[in-house]
Structures are given as C-alpha cells and as structure tokens.
Amino acid sequence: MNEQYVNKNYDSAKEAYAALGVDTDAAIEALKKIPVSLHCWQGDDVGGFESDCDLSGGIQATGNYPGKATNACQLRQDLDKALSLIPGTHRVNLHAIYGEFDGKPDRRHVSIDSFKGWAQWAKDKGLGLDFNGTFFSHPMADSGFTLSSKDKDIRSFWIDHGKSCRKVGEYFGKELGKPCVTNVWVPDGYKDIPIDRSGHRAILEKSLDEMFAEDISPEHNLDAVECKLFGIGSESCTIGSHEFYMGYAMKNNKLLCLDAGHFHPTEVISDKLSSCLLYIDRLLLHVSRPVRWDSDHVVIFNEELQYIAQEVIRNNFQSRVHIGLDFFDASINRIAAWVIGTRAMIKALLTALLEPSQMLKEAEEAGDFTKRLAMLEELKSMPFGAVWDYYCLKSGTPAGADWLAEVKDYENAVLSKR
Structure with missing residues (x-):
C-alpha cells in the first residue's frame, strides 16, 4: 500500500478522532505495549x-x-x-x-x-x-x-x-x-x-x-x-x-x-x-x-x-x-x-x-443512554482502518492485504517443497 496514501488517510483520521477527544498517536503507543x-x-x-x-x-x-x-x-x-x-x-x-x-x-x-x-x-x-x-x-x-x-x-x-x-x-x-x-x-x-x-x-x-x-x-x-x-x-x-x-x-x-x-x-x-x-x-x-x-x-x-x-x-x-x-x-x-x-x-x-471511553462512561453514569447508544453506533464508521494501516506501515509490516502476497511467495518457495 502506498505510504503517501496511508499517511494522508492517517492525518484525516487523526483529526476525526481528535474531535472526539481521542489521541491516535497515544493509542498506537499503548497498542505497542500489549x-x-x-x-x-x-x-x-x-x-x-x-x-x-x-x-x-x-x-x-x-x-x-x-x-x-x-x-x-x-x-x-x-x-x-x-x-x-x-x-x-x-x-x-x-x-x-x-x-x-x-x-x-x-x-x-x-x-x-x-x-x-x-x-x-x-x-x-x-x-x-x-x-x-x-x-x-x-x-x-x-x-x-x-x-x-x-x-x-x-x-x-x-x-x-x-x-x-x-x-x-x-x-x-x-x-x-x-x-x-x-x-x-x-x-x-x-x-x-x-x-x-x-x-x-x-x-x-x-x-x-x-x-x-x-x-x-x-x-x-x-x-x-x-x-x-x-x-x-x-x-x-x-x-x-x-x-x-x-x-x-x-x-x-x-x-x-x-x-x-x-x-x-x-x-x-x-x-x-x-x-x-x-x-x-x-x-x-x-x-x-x-x-x-x-x-x-x-x-x-x-x-x-x-x-x-x-x-x-x-x-x-x-x-x-x-x-x-x-x-x-x-x-x-x-x-x-x-x-x-x-x-x-x-x-x-x-x-x-480509539474509543472515547470517558465520554461514554460519563453518558452512562448520567443516565443518558441515548447518547451512549448513538455514540457507540457512530464509532463503528469511524476511520479506524486508516489508523491500523498507519500502525502496520510504521511497524515495518504490510498494510492492508499486502501481506497475502508475501505468504503466497513463501508458500511457493518453502511450503510447497516440504
């Protein structure tokens, strides 16, 4: 996947999550530790x-x-x-x-x-x-x-x-x-x-x-x-x-x-x-x-x-x-x-x-179950895929489905000869 394309998508996703109070860079750093x-x-x-x-x-x-x-x-x-x-x-x-x-x-x-x-x-x-x-x-x-x-x-x-x-x-x-x-x-x-x-x-x-x-x-x-x-x-x-x-x-x-x-x-x-x-x-x-x-x-x-x-x-x-x-x-x-x-x-x-957990918890504790449900649904269409691709690329691994070609090459070069 093209690095410029991934970086551009990440910048947009970062902005979208920031509007919800979510720091995507911090999320990635936390993910690295799990x-x-x-x-x-x-x-x-x-x-x-x-x-x-x-x-x-x-x-x-x-x-x-x-x-x-x-x-x-x-x-x-x-x-x-x-x-x-x-x-x-x-x-x-x-x-x-x-x-x-x-x-x-x-x-x-x-x-x-x-x-x-x-x-x-x-x-x-x-x-x-x-x-x-x-x-x-x-x-x-x-x-x-x-x-x-x-x-x-x-x-x-x-x-x-x-x-x-x-x-x-x-x-x-x-x-x-x-x-x-x-x-x-x-x-x-x-x-x-x-x-x-x-x-x-x-x-x-x-x-x-x-x-x-x-x-x-x-x-x-x-x-x-x-x-x-x-x-x-x-x-x-x-x-x-x-x-x-x-x-x-x-x-x-x-x-x-x-x-x-x-x-x-x-x-x-x-x-x-x-x-x-x-x-x-x-x-x-x-x-x-x-x-x-x-x-x-x-x-x-x-x-x-x-x-x-x-x-x-x-x-x-x-x-x-x-x-x-x-x-x-x-x-x-x-x-x-x-x-x-x-x-x-x-x-x-x-x-x-990438979830604004504090916002959701506050809505729940305030009894605002409408907001809780609405936000959980909206989060499903947030651009987490752009953050994922960025994390993969920055980790030195393929973004998207690019990894599959490497598996196929390995199968032809190694597995097929066993």
Missing part, C-alpha cells in the same frame, strides 16, 4: 514432534493443506514469516510436545534441554515464551483421565509431567527476562453420565496441589488452569469445569484461563472478565472463534473479539490479562491463519484504544 501470544500448534495441526501418534483428548484438526511444519526448525521458520507480517512485538505459546527430542521424547519428565533451541530463538527475536503441559495424545491418557485418574500410576505420571513443565516455564522466564505463563488443561471426563463426579474432582484438586507444591517465583513463571464445558468423549462430565477451576484459582492464587470456545454456545468470555478479576489477580485468555461450539476456527474481527478487547481496555486490565490465541485450521495456509487471527486481535485492541 503482546499477543501466538500458539505454535497452528503451524502443524497440534501434532507435535514426539511421534506420529493420533490426536486424542477430544482435539481434532480438519483439513490437509500442504506444507505443515514437521520439526522445530521448520516451525520457527514459519513463525518468523508470520511474525514479520504482524505489527508489534509479541510472544509464542508452546506445548510440551514441541521440543527437540533427538528421537528420545520423555513426556513424564519434560527436559529443559529439549527447549533450549526455542529459548535461544526467542532471545534473538526479543520475544517472550509461554508454555503448556500436553495432557493428551499419549498412551497414559487413553483411559480418558490424567490428573483426576483413580489409577495412582496414571495420576503420578501426569503429576510428574506437570512439575517438569513448570520448570521449563521457569527456565524460559529466567532466560528471557519475561515471566512465562504455564497453562494446565486436562481432557478428563466421561462420555456418559457418571456416578462419582465428586471423587474425581477431589483427586484433581489433590493432584494439582502436588503439582504446584514447589514455589516458583512469579517473576519467572505464572501458573494457569483452564476450564472447559465438555469435550469429545467427555460430553456428560468434564472434571475440570469452570466452577472447579474458578474456585481453585481463587483459593490458590493461580491464573484462570478462559477459552472463548469452552462455554455454552451463547455464553461469551467478554462478560466474564470484570467478574473474575474482582476475585483473581490475573487471567489468561485463549482467544478462539467457536462456530456452534469449540471448533477453534481462525479468529476474525467479529463482535465478540471486539467486546473482549473493549473489556480489557475500558477497565485498564492490560497488565492483568494475558492474551493468547488458540485455533488450528488445517484447511487453509497455516501461516495465513496466524496472520489473519493475530492481526484481528490487534485490530480489536486498537479499536478499543
């Missing part, structure tokens, strides 16, 4: 680099678009390309199955050595890293239970896995000078109606307590726990429900992870942020796009995404909410999926930063 954590598993359909075992735990990736990453080097190369097309300095979110194992993976005792290549790459790029235990796609998870299993050997295996994942997170935090958010999600549950929900939840609480027993400085590692309504194979009962993890996070000072696809189809996480943050110090978001339910479609610039961003910005939650993405679409170019989803998230944050 990192989004890109999820590595979009790059290979949640396969990981341990083995060729099938996905389990209710996780499914549909499609077979060519060129997916088959090792850590390829995945980092693909992430490099995606990040070059996304404005701002961000983070990358890893799962425990994405290490460099030299043919000897050990899920029980995840080794820091397997992730030193990732740490060096992140350090060279100035990125932060986040981490997740992988409590699925493994023979020890075939029963459908991990941390809440009544089998002591299974339970012990996954407790050890979680402990070692926290040490990897601590390592990342120390190496990169930025705390790593280490998230725990388990697929435990029943396909049909169970008798003993309470027993499994008591076991899960005890397992988590043991897993988190070692104190790790929050300067290096932040523990998060992730809830879910139900999953494939656990339709009737999910042990790690929202109520369970909400209570656990409150009681034990952990981050609560809210995934946009893990609730009822008409239930949205944007409405939960202000309630949860009354009782919990920090939240982790896994921003996805559920279609009907947890289908993990690529994030787009839709209403719920904008509502999520508005709740973060209007309440100054930027320092308390860690924004991560969680989707995996194997039917389209995987790098394009990263770019589309991440740019949409950043756009949503920008539109929230």
Whole structure:
C-alpha cells in the first residue's frame, strides 16, 4: 500500500478522532505495549514432534493443506514469516510436545534441554515464551483421565509431567527476562453420565496441589488452569469445569484461563472478565472463534473479539490479562491463519484504544443512554482502518492485504517443497 496514501488517510483520521477527544498517536503507543501470544500448534495441526501418534483428548484438526511444519526448525521458520507480517512485538505459546527430542521424547519428565533451541530463538527475536503441559495424545491418557485418574500410576505420571513443565516455564522466564505463563488443561471426563463426579474432582484438586507444591517465583513463571464445558468423549462430565477451576484459582492464587470456545454456545468470555478479576489477580485468555461450539476456527474481527478487547481496555486490565490465541485450521495456509487471527486481535485492541471511553462512561453514569447508544453506533464508521494501516506501515509490516502476497511467495518457495 502506498505510504503517501496511508499517511494522508492517517492525518484525516487523526483529526476525526481528535474531535472526539481521542489521541491516535497515544493509542498506537499503548497498542505497542500489549503482546499477543501466538500458539505454535497452528503451524502443524497440534501434532507435535514426539511421534506420529493420533490426536486424542477430544482435539481434532480438519483439513490437509500442504506444507505443515514437521520439526522445530521448520516451525520457527514459519513463525518468523508470520511474525514479520504482524505489527508489534509479541510472544509464542508452546506445548510440551514441541521440543527437540533427538528421537528420545520423555513426556513424564519434560527436559529443559529439549527447549533450549526455542529459548535461544526467542532471545534473538526479543520475544517472550509461554508454555503448556500436553495432557493428551499419549498412551497414559487413553483411559480418558490424567490428573483426576483413580489409577495412582496414571495420576503420578501426569503429576510428574506437570512439575517438569513448570520448570521449563521457569527456565524460559529466567532466560528471557519475561515471566512465562504455564497453562494446565486436562481432557478428563466421561462420555456418559457418571456416578462419582465428586471423587474425581477431589483427586484433581489433590493432584494439582502436588503439582504446584514447589514455589516458583512469579517473576519467572505464572501458573494457569483452564476450564472447559465438555469435550469429545467427555460430553456428560468434564472434571475440570469452570466452577472447579474458578474456585481453585481463587483459593490458590493461580491464573484462570478462559477459552472463548469452552462455554455454552451463547455464553461469551467478554462478560466474564470484570467478574473474575474482582476475585483473581490475573487471567489468561485463549482467544478462539467457536462456530456452534469449540471448533477453534481462525479468529476474525467479529463482535465478540471486539467486546473482549473493549473489556480489557475500558477497565485498564492490560497488565492483568494475558492474551493468547488458540485455533488450528488445517484447511487453509497455516501461516495465513496466524496472520489473519493475530492481526484481528490487534485490530480489536486498537479499536478499543480509539474509543472515547470517558465520554461514554460519563453518558452512562448520567443516565443518558441515548447518547451512549448513538455514540457507540457512530464509532463503528469511524476511520479506524486508516489508523491500523498507519500502525502496520510504521511497524515495518504490510498494510492492508499486502501481506497475502508475501505468504503466497513463501508458500511457493518453502511450503510447497516440504
């Protein structure tokens, strides 16, 4: 996109927003400080680099678009390309199955050595890293239970896995000078109606307590726990429900992870942020796009995404909410999926930063709901796109849809040869 054209449009947009009391330059500076954590598993359909075992735990990736990453080097190369097309300095979110194992993976005792290549790459790029235990796609998870299993050997295996994942997170935090958010999600549950929900939840609480027993400085590692309504194979009962993890996070000072696809189809996480943050110090978001339910479609610039961003910005939650993405679409170019989803998230944050929040709040508190509604509608046609294009260009990334040509070139030069 022509730089002169972008600058001219920005000057006009800046003037229009100034009339509402909004400083677009200040909004851009604020946006630069909000990192989004890109999820590595979009790059290979949640396969990981341990083995060729099938996905389990209710996780499914549909499609077979060519060129997916088959090792850590390829995945980092693909992430490099995606990040070059996304404005701002961000983070990358890893799962425990994405290490460099030299043919000897050990899920029980995840080794820091397997992730030193990732740490060096992140350090060279100035990125932060986040981490997740992988409590699925493994023979020890075939029963459908991990941390809440009544089998002591299974339970012990996954407790050890979680402990070692926290040490990897601590390592990342120390190496990169930025705390790593280490998230725990388990697929435990029943396909049909169970008798003993309470027993499994008591076991899960005890397992988590043991897993988190070692104190790790929050300067290096932040523990998060992730809830879910139900999953494939656990339709009737999910042990790690929202109520369970909400209570656990409150009681034990952990981050609560809210995934946009893990609730009822008409239930949205944007409405939960202000309630949860009354009782919990920090939240982790896994921003996805559920279609009907947890289908993990690529994030787009839709209403719920904008509502999520508005709740973060209007309440100054930027320092308390860690924004991560969680989707995996194997039917389209995987790098394009990263770019589309991440740019949409950043756009949503920008539109929230361009909102005259104080004016709207004053109208609301004065009972002038007419003005509130009228202004919210008028803001929808404000020229935020001109500010977005300017931000992209000033960040050294393509404005508009110019990034797509680079993805196509990369596909022809790199992906098509895998």
